[in-house]
Amino acid sequence: MADEMVELAQRFINSYNISGIPKVEVNGRTSWTVMYALTRALQYELGITSLSDTFGPTTLSTLQSRFGPQIDDLTRHGNVYRIIQSGLYCKGYDGGGIDGTYNGRTADSVAALKSDMGVGGAYPGNGLQPKVFKALLTMDPYVRVGNGTQQVRQIQQWLNGRYVQRREFFICPADGNFSRDVQKALVFALQYEIGMSDDVANGRFGPGTQDGIRTQAMLGLGSADGARQFVHLFQAAMRFNGWDVAFDGVYSGSLLSTVVDFQRFAQLLPTTGTADFRTWASLLVSTGDPSRPGTAADCITEITPARAQALRAAGYTTVGRYLTNANVTNPRNKKIQPGELATIVAGGLSVFPIYQTNGGDPDYFNAQQGATDALAALEAARGHGFRAGTILYFSVDYDAVDEEITSRVVPHFRALADRMAAYGSEYRVGVYAPRNICSRLAKAGLTVASFVSDMSTGYSGNLGFPLPRDWAFDQIATITVGSGTGSIEIDKDVASGRDTGQTQFTPRGPDTALDVPFDMNQRGALATDLVHYIVANGHDDWYRDRTPEECIDKVLAMDALITGLARSFRMRKSLMQAVIFWEYQADFTDEGVDALVAAYFDWEEAHAAWEQNPVGIPPTPPAVIRDDSSTGVAQIFGRTAIKARNHCIRADVIAGTIQDMEDWRARRAVWDRLRNDDDYNVSTVPLIHIESAALKGITTDRLRYSDEEIVAVLTLYNGAGEYGRRARDLYAIFEHYNAALRG
Template sequence: MADEMVELAQRFINSYNVPGIPKVEVNGRTSWTVMFALTRALQHELGITALSDSFGPTTLSTLQSRFGPQIDDLTRHGNVYRIIQSGLYCKGYDGGGMDGVYNDRVAESVTELKSHMGVGGAYPGSGLQPKVFKALLTMDPYVRVGNGTEQVRTIQQWLNGRYINRREFFICPCDGNFSRDVQKALIFALQYEIGMSDDVANGRFGPGTQEGIRTQAVLGIGSVDGSKQFVHLFQAAMRFNGWDVAFDGRYSGALADTVTEFQRFAQLLPANGSADFRTWASLLVSTGDPSRPGTACDCITTITPARAQALRAAGYTTVGRYLTNASVPNAKNKKIQPGELATIVAGGLTVFPIFQTNGGDPEYFNAQQGAQDALAALEAARGHGFLPGTTIYFSVDYDAVDDEVTSRVIPHFRALADRMAGYGSEYRIGVYAPRNICSRLAKAGLTRGSFVSDMSTGYSGNLGFPLPKDRAFDQIATVTVGSGDGFIEIDKNVASGRDRGQNQFTPRGPDTALDVAFDMSQWGALATDLVHYIEDNGHDDWYRDRTPRECITKVLDMDALITGLARSFRMRKSLIQAVTFWEYQADFTDDAVDGLVAAYFRWWEAYELWQQNPVGQPPPAPAVIKDDSSTGVAQIYGRTAIRARNHCVGAGVIPGTTLDPEDWRARREIWQRLRDDDDYNVSTVALVHIHSAHLVGVTTDRLRYSDADNVAVLARYNGTNEDAQEYGRRARDLYNIFERFNAALRA
C-alpha cells in the first residue's frame, strides 16, 4: 500500500542532483533501493565523495567525527534532519513532517525506535546515535512481524541492549524471527562473554570461539548466570532454533529435558541434557561439530567391493548415489554404474537415490523443467531397480535467496510433484538443499524428506535457519575413508532414521516397446491425415467449436505429459491422444451444464452452513439439479474419475485412498480439478482407460492390445450403449492414425 509520507521521502531523494545518488520511483513503498539512496544522501552531506550503498566504517566514523556521539535538536543540519525524517517514515514512525527540523515529534519517534530496538537503556534520551542511524537506514524491522514471536523479540532486544557499546556489534532486527544477522549477533555476544576483545571478535564460529565454549561455556543443571551470560546465550540459541525454553539465566531441569529432546532430534548421542560443545555447535552453525560421527554418506565415486568394505569398517551403513549424470558439457560420470548396487548391498550397505542434472544453476529451476525431471527421475529410478515408495532427493545445489525460492524453486517442485502424481506417485519426492529451501518445500507439502546441505555454512539459506524437522540426512563434512583400493572421498552425513535406504532392487532395463516424444516436424503430416479422416467420414459437423487443427495442437502441446503417462503406465500413448483429440472439440460446448453443476455444489455448501446455524429459511435448491458433468479437456465426469482412481488404487497402480463418488465434497474436488487443470484431466484419461479395460475384461498387456481390445476400451470411455460402440470404432480409427506416427518413432 502506498504511503504518502514515504512518497515525500522519495521526492526528497529525487531533489538531489548529485552523481551517485540515483533517482527512485515515487510509489510510496519502502524498499532497499530507497534506504540505499538515503545512505548515499547522508554520505554526500558528510562530505564523502565515494558514495555507496553500504553504511560502513567510513560513514560511521565520519558521522561521529562530524556530529559527535548523537544527533539531536542542537545539530542544526536541515538535510541530515530530512534524511532522519525520511528514514522514520520508511520505518513506519512519525517523521514530524519533511521540514528539516528535529522537532518534538521526531524526538519522540527516535525515543520509541530505540525502545523497540532494546537500546533505550544504553542510549537514553531522544538523540540519534550513529549506530541507531545506521540501523534506521535498513529494512530491518524492530516490531514483531509475520511468524515472529515475542519471546524471540525479547532476546533480540536483550542482545542489542547488552552489547551495543561493543565496537563491532550493530543493532540486529527485533522482529521475533531468527535470521542470519541475529545468528551473527548471537555469536558476537558469545565471543564477548568468552573474553574476546573488539579487535578479535568477528561473529564467526571459528577455532577461538570453539575453544572458548569448551573451556568456559559447558553448562548443566544448576548453572546460573553471574558476570558471564552463558546460560542466557544458550537459552537464546535454543529459542532461535525453535525450542521452547525459558530465558531466565537458570539451567533448570526443564531446560535439561528440552535440551535432551533437541539432542535426540539432532542425533547428538548420547543425549545428556547438558550444554556441551556439540550441542552449542549444532545450535550455532549449520554443520554443528563436523568431527562428530555419521552413519550415512554420499559420493560421486563408484563403490567397489574394497570401498564398500572400507565404508562399513568406518561405521557407515547408508550411501547416497546419483541416478543420472549432469546434463552439462564434460559432466563427471557420477551416476550408479552397472552392478554397483549389488556390490553395495554385498558390502552390508543400503542406498538412497539422488537426482541432479544441473541443480547448481538458478535458471534451471522452473515449472517446465520440474515436469521434465519427473519422468527422467522416474525412469532412472526404475532402471536401477529402486522399489516403489523410495524417496528420491532432488538437488537444489545453490544458495537460493528467499525470493528465488518463491519464484523458482517452489514452482519447479510443484510441477515436479504434480507430474509425479500424474504418473502414479511411484516414488516419493525429497530435496537436497539448504535449510530454508528444505523447510519451505516441506511446509508447502511438496516434499516428504530433506537431505540438508548443511556443509555450506555460509549459505544464506543455512544462516539463521533451524534444522528442518523432516530431515533424513544432514551433510556435515567432506572426509576420506580407507586406503589403497578402498580409498574414497565422501560427504559425511548424520542420519535421522527417517530414511534407512534400501538393499533390494528390481531393475527394469530400457524398454524399446515404450513410446517416445513426438517428432514435431511431423505435425503437418499428422494434421493432414487426421483432417482427411474427419472429412472423408463425414465428421465435419462434430467440430463446431474448435477445428481439428486446434485439437491437434492441444494434443501435441501436451505431448511431454502424454508420453510420460504412457511410459509410466505402460500403455500406448495413442489411446490417450485419440480421446483427448476428439473430446477437446467439445471442451467448452457444455459451459451451461458446467455452470449448473457448479451451482449445485454452491447450494450444498450453503445448505450445510445453514444446517450448522438454522436461522431463517434454508437456501433454495437450484431450479435445475445437475450434480455432475463431463468436463475439461477430455470431457470426464467427476464420478467416472473417482471410480477410475479407486480401481487403480485398489489394483496397486497408484497409491492413495479411495473416495466415495456419491460424497458431494469429494466429487466437487475432483470435478473442479478436471474442469480447471488440463494436466490433471489428461492424466485421468490414462486411469479411465485402465479401469475401462477391467470393466470390459481386457486383461492383455496394455502395450499389446489387439484391435478388438482397443475398440472395447475406447468404447467404454463413452459408456455402454450402441452410441458408445460407434464412439469406440471412431476413436480406434483416430488411434490408428496417431499410432502410425508413434510406432515409427519407437522403431
C-alpha cells in the same frame, strides 16, 4: 500499498542532482533501493566523495566526528534531519514531516524506534546515535512481523541492548524471526562473554570461539548466570532453533529435559541434557561439530567391494548415490554403475538415491524443468530397480534467497510433485538443499524428507535457519575413508533414521517399446491426416465448440505429459491422444451444463453451512439439478474420475485414498480439478483406460493390445460402440506417427 509520506521521502531523494545519488521510483513503497539512496544522500551531506550503498566504517566514523555521539535538535542540519525523517517514514514511524527540523514528533519517533530495537537503556533520550542511524537506513524491522514470535523478539532486543556499545556489534532485527544477522549477533555476544576484545571478535564460529565454549561455557543442571551470560545465550540459541525454553539465565530441570529432546532430534548421541560443545555447535552452525560420527555418506565415486568394506568398517551403514550424470558436455561419471547396487548391499550397506543433472544454476529451476525432472528421475530409478516408496532426493545445490525460493524453487518442485503424482506416486519426493529451502518445501507439502547440505556454512539458507524437522540426512564434512583400493572420498552425513535406505532392487533396464516425444516437425502432416478424417467422415459438426486444428494444438501442447503418462503406465500414447483430440472439440452446450453443476455444488455448500447454523430459511435449491457433468479437456465426469482412481488405487497402479463418488464434497473437489486443471484432467485418462480394460477382462500387456481390445477400451470411455470405432480410427492416425518415432 503506497504511503504518501514515503512518496515525499522519494521526492526528497530525487531533489538531489548528484551523479552518485540515483533517482528512485516515486511509488510510496519502501525498498532497499530507497534505503541505499538515503545512505548515499547522508554520505554526500557528510562530505564523503565516494558514495556507496554501504553504511560502512567510513560513514560511521565520519558521522561521529561531524556530529558527535548523537544527532538531536541542537545539530542544526536541515538535510540530515530530512534524511532521518525520511528513514522514519520508510520504517513506519512518524517522521514529523520532511521539513528539515528535529521536532517533537521526530524526537518521539526516534525514542520509540530505540525502544523497539531494545537499545533505549543503552541510548537513553530521544537523540539519534550513529549505530541507530545505521540501523534506520536498512530494511530490518524492529517490530514483530510475519511469523515472528515475541519469544524470539525478546532475545533480539536483549542482545541489542546488552552489546550495542561494543565496537563491532551492530543492531540486529527485532522482528521475532531468526535470521542470518541475528545468528551473527548471537555469535558476537558469545565471543564477548568469552572475553574476546573488539579487535578479535568477528561473529564467526572459529577456533577461538570453539575453545572458549569448551573452557568456559559447558553448562548443566544448576548453572546460572552472574557476570557472564552463557546460560542466557544458550537459551537464546535453543529458542532460535525452535525449542520452547525459558529465557531466565537458569539451567533448570525443564531446560535440561528440552535439551535432551533437541539432542535426540539432532542425533547428538548419547543424550545428556547438558550444554556440551557438540550441542552448542549444533545450535550455532549448520555443520555442528563436524568431527562427530556419521552413519551415512554420499559420494560421486563407484562403491567397489573394497570401498564397501572400508565404509562398513568405519561405521557407515547407508550411502547416497546418483541416479544419473549431469546433463552437460563430458559429464563426470558419478552415476550408479552396472552391478554397483548389488556390491553395496553385499557389503552390508543400504542406498538412498540422489537426482542431480544441474541443480547449481538458478535458471534451471522452473515448472517446466520440474515436470521434465519427474519423468527422468522416475525412469532412472526404475531402471536401477529402486522399489516403490523409495525417496528420491532432488538437488538444489545453490544458495537461493527467499525470493528465488518463491519464484523458482517452489514452482519447480510443485510441478515435479504434481507430475510424480500423475505418474502414480511410485516414488516419494525428497530434496537435497540448504536448510531454508528444505523447510520451505516441506511446509508447502512438496517433499517428505530433507537431505540437508549443511557443509555450506556460509550459505544464507543455512545461517540463521534451524535444522528442518523432516531431516533424513545431514551433510557435515568431506573426509577420506579407507586406504589402498578401499580408499574413497565421501561427504559424511548424520542420519536421523527417517530414511534407512534401500537394500532390495528390481532392475528394469531400458524399454525400447515405450513411446517417445512427438516430433513437432510432423505437426503439419498429422494435422492434414486428422482434418481429412474428420471432414471425410462428416464429423465437422456445426455444434462443435473447437476446430480440429485447435484440438491438434491442444494434444501436442500436452505432449510432454501424455508421453510421461504413457511411459509411466506402459500404455500407448495413441489411446490417450485419440480421446483427448475428440473430446476437446466439445459441444457448445457443455459450458451451460457445467454452470448448472457448479450452481448445484454451490447450493450444497450453502445448505451445509445453513445446517450448521440454521438461521432463517434454508437456501433454495437450483431449478434444474445437475450434480455431475463431463468437463475439462477430456470431458470426464467427476464420478468417472473417482471410480477410475479408486480402481487404480486398489490395483496398486497409483497411490491415494479411496473416495466415495456419491459424497458431493469429494465429487466437487474432483470435478473442480477436472474442470480447471488440464494436467489433472489428462492424467485421469489413462486411469479410465486401465479400469476399462479390467472391466472387459483384458489382461494383455497394454503396449500390445489387439485391434479388438483397443476398440473395447475406447468404447467404454464414452459407452457407445460407434464411439469406440471412431476413436480407434483416430488412434490409428496418431499411432502411425508414434510408431515411426519409436523406431
